[in-house]
Amino acid sequence: MTRSDTADPARLLTPADVRRLAGRLGVRPTKTLGQNFVIDAGTVRRIVRVSGVGADDVVIEVGPGLGSLTLALLPHVRRVTAVEIDPTLAAALPGTVREHAPDLAGRLEVVTADAMRVTAIPGPEPTALVANLPYNVAVPVVLHLLELLPSLRRGLVMVQAEVADRLAAGPGSRTYGAPSVKAAWYAEVRRAGSIGRNVFWPAPNVDSGLVELRRRPAPPAAVSRAEVFAVIDAAFAQRRKTLRAALAALAGSAPAAEAALRAAGVDPSTRGEALDIVAFARIAEQLAAGSATGPSASGR
Incomplete structure (x- = not known):
């Protein structure tokens, strides 16, 4: 019983x-x-x-x-x-x-x-x-x-x-x-x-x-939850913007955002409302990778 x-x-x-x-x-x-x-x-x-x-x-x-x-x-x-x-x-x-x-x-x-x-x-x-x-x-x-x-x-x-x-x-x-x-x-x-x-x-x-x-398990990601959530917040802060524009400040520039998006397999003209959590985790990974290899990271 x-x-x-x-x-x-x-x-x-x-x-x-x-x-x-x-x-x-x-x-x-x-x-x-x-x-x-x-x-x-x-x-x-x-x-x-x-x-x-x-x-x-x-x-x-x-x-x-x-x-x-x-x-x-x-x-x-x-x-x-x-x-x-x-x-x-x-x-x-x-x-x-x-x-x-x-x-x-x-x-x-x-x-x-x-x-x-x-x-x-x-x-x-x-x-x-x-x-x-x-x-x-x-x-x-x-x-x-x-x-x-x-x-x-x-x-x-x-x-x-x-x-x-x-x-x-x-x-x-x-x-x-x-x-x-x-x-x-x-x-x-x-x-x-x-x-x-x-x-x-x-x-x-x-x-x-x-x-x-x-x-359920969190999506596999080489970055923290906080980093993924920062991308989510930026993507929806002005939800009518494309991700290239919405993530420009987070990435350092619109071209850097575009490069990260393409590396993540996401069309830069897409809006945040089209993506699932797995895609946001991939974008966060690519943004982190870009900042690690960019001019500030290399000292140039």
């Missing part, structure tokens, strides 16, 4: 519970922290189901808020490490779990921190990221945690629908951009469903989407 077969289930939060907890804590959801609390039990059950987490998983949850998703996760996983920036919410979460799922309280660890600045996660290495992410920081949080935690093998995040489209977009898509390419450095990314507005309190002005991430 799995852990979830034997564990006592948690009593999930109802809309009335969410409002009662918020009132008791004096919490008023703020746009600054991107707080929209999930009030629908069916939605958090769906997130847990689609995430595919199981009895051996250690889940990192960012922005647990009042605990709706936390309570849905705890019966199914070995541990939940909840990273919460709001000290009031972080302090209250263990008590909410003890009230609604007393037999599962030992599986919870709360870290009071900004997920974009956290440098270490206590306890066992997380294997999965499952979170309702604040809309305004979703992309940097995902990228930071994928870089910080190589142990993460999978993820399912709920984000603004537009952000979900960007993260999961492929080359040539209207929504393909720097977030799409950078996420692809770490993982296979796909859209995993849509979420309406009425499952939140307060209801946001936009719809949400689920994004699934499955870790």
Whole structure:
């Protein structure tokens, strides 16, 4: 039998519970922290189901808020490490779990921190990221945690629908951009469903989407991730420019950019939106090779 077969289930939060907890804590959801609390039990059950987490998983949850998703996760996983920036919410979460799922309280660890600045996660290495992410920081949080935690093998995040489209977009898509390419450095990314507005309190002005991430090896490259990401940033800073023009400053000149692009097997008149992560890694390699053999490197 799995852990979830034997564990006592948690009593999930109802809309009335969410409002009662918020009132008791004096919490008023703020746009600054991107707080929209999930009030629908069916939605958090769906997130847990689609995430595919199981009895051996250690889940990192960012922005647990009042605990709706936390309570849905705890019966199914070995541990939940909840990273919460709001000290009031972080302090209250263990008590909410003890009230609604007393037999599962030992599986919870709360870290009071900004997920974009956290440098270490206590306890066992997380294997999965499952979170309702604040809309305004979703992309940097995902990228930071994928870089910080190589142990993460999978993820399912709920984000603004537009952000979900960007993260999961492929080359040539209207929504393909720097977030799409950078996420692809770490993982296979796909859209995993849509979420309406009425499952939140307060209801946001936009719809949400689920994004699934499955870790894969980074593209083979003789340069660092930072060097590849610098090329990506330059390529999309003015996305209507050709790569020859967009990479001119990074390469030192437009002719140097063109030489690197041709060496990488990329047409200099191409735009960044046409290339996948492997092509960007090749370009970064050629730019690095060019700078190593150019006039500055040789002392001329």
